[in-house]
Amino acid sequence: xxxxxxxxxxxxxxxxxxxxxxxxxxxxxxxxxxxxxxxxxxxxxxxxxxxxxxxxxxxxxxxxxxxxxxxxxxxxxxxxxxxxxxxxxxxxxxxxxxxxxxxxxxxxxxx
Amino acid sequence: xxxxxxxxxxxxxxxxxxxxxxxxxxxxxxxxxxxxxxxxxxxxxxxxxxxxxxxxxxxxxxxxxxxxxxxxxxxxxxxxxxxxxxxxxxxxxxxxxxxxxxxxxxxxxx
Numbered sequence: 001x002x003x004x005x006x007x008x009x010x011x012x013x014x015x016x017x018x019x020x021x022x023x024x025x026x027x028x029x030x031x032x033x034x035x036x037x038x039x040x041x042x043x044x045x046x047x048x049x050x051x052x053x054x055x056x057x058x059x060x061x062x063x064x065x066x067x068x069x070x071x072x073x074x075x076x077x078x079x080x081x082x083x084x085x086x087x088x089x090x091x092x093x094x095x096x097x098x099x100x101x102x103x104x105x106x107x108x109x110x111x
Numbered sequence: 112x113x114x115x116x117x118x119x120x121x122x123x124x125x126x127x128x129x130x131x132x133x134x135x136x137x138x139x140x141x142x143x144x145x146x147x148x149x150x151x152x153x154x155x156x157x158x159x160x161x162x163x164x165x166x167x168x169x170x171x172x173x174x175x176x177x178x179x180x181x182x183x184x185x186x187x188x189x190x191x192x193x194x195x196x197x198x199x200x201x202x203x204x205x206x207x208x209x210x211x212x213x214x215x216x217x218x219x220x221x
Contacts, residue, residue: 031207040195043211050207059112059210088152099144100199100209102154 003027006091006103013081014111021076021106023091032074033100035090036060043090049074081110113138113202115212123218124188132183132215134198142201143174144209145183149194157183157196188219 004025013019025032030051035043035058045058049068063085064078074093078085088107092100114137124130134143145157158165158172160181165172169189174181185192195216199209 033208035211040214040216042213043197043199045208045210048208058208090154092154094207099156099159100146100154101156102146105152107152 004091004093004101004103006089006106008106009104010107010109012109012111015080015082017081019078019081019108021089021091021108023074023076023103024072025074025093025101026072027093027095027101028071029093029095029101030071031094032068033092033094034058034064034066034074034076035092036062037088037090037105039088047076081108083110086110113140113200113210115198115200115210117196117198117212117215119215120213121216121218123220126188126190126219126221128188128219130185130188130217132185132196132217134181134183134212136179136181136198136200138202139179139204140176140200140202141204142209143176143181144199145172145181146197146199147192147194148197148214154197185217188217190219190221193217193219 007022034047037043044060046062047066090105091103116135162176171184195214197214199211
């Protein structure tokens with residue numbers, strides 16, 4: 001059973017604020033991913049990492065940035081939040097065969 | 112890029128019914144997965160099934176890679192089966208990242 005944790009679960013924040021969404025996994029998985037999902041819609045990959053010091057942009061352009069300094073930690077940062085960033089952000093990790101294990105997600109609302 | 116199309120988009124059934132969900136993809140893949148997203152937003156991996164058939168309790172899945180489709184079968188549906196079912200494929204091959212379909216929303220009424 002993969003353990004992957006996202007905090008906060010819900011976040012309501014004003015326009016222009018800097019935010020960091022946290023994602024940690026305890027399985028030692030090399031690969032980690034951030035997906036963005038609007039309610040009831042498909043998931044879009046915005047960032048991924050194959051390992052420490054490796055980060056790549058996903059298929060959907062995003063103003064967010066990520067870092068991978070430790071294997072278990074893959075935070076996502078928005079320097080200046082806008083209402084268009086309102087969405088759910090899902091973190092996932094995988095080892096061999098990229099069977100994804102997802103966290104519970106962070107529901108972000110920017111007012 | 113690859114197109115991943117799921118059908119039907121919505122399905123409403125009574126408890127105890129059986130259902131078949133379909134996923135078509137427009138290019139060759141060697142990795143396909145099915146996920147269930149519950150009403151609270153949690154995504155659970157159901158199957159890793161690049162080809163062949165697998166079964167897990169009341170759920171089973173079949174992928175016919177040569178014809179570029181996969182099917183998810185749910186038998187004797189329960190209200191807890193409600194949610195959105197996604198298929199996802201690895202694309203490009205070897206890229207180690209998944210492209211998701213738009214999902215099938217399943218509602219099981221008591």
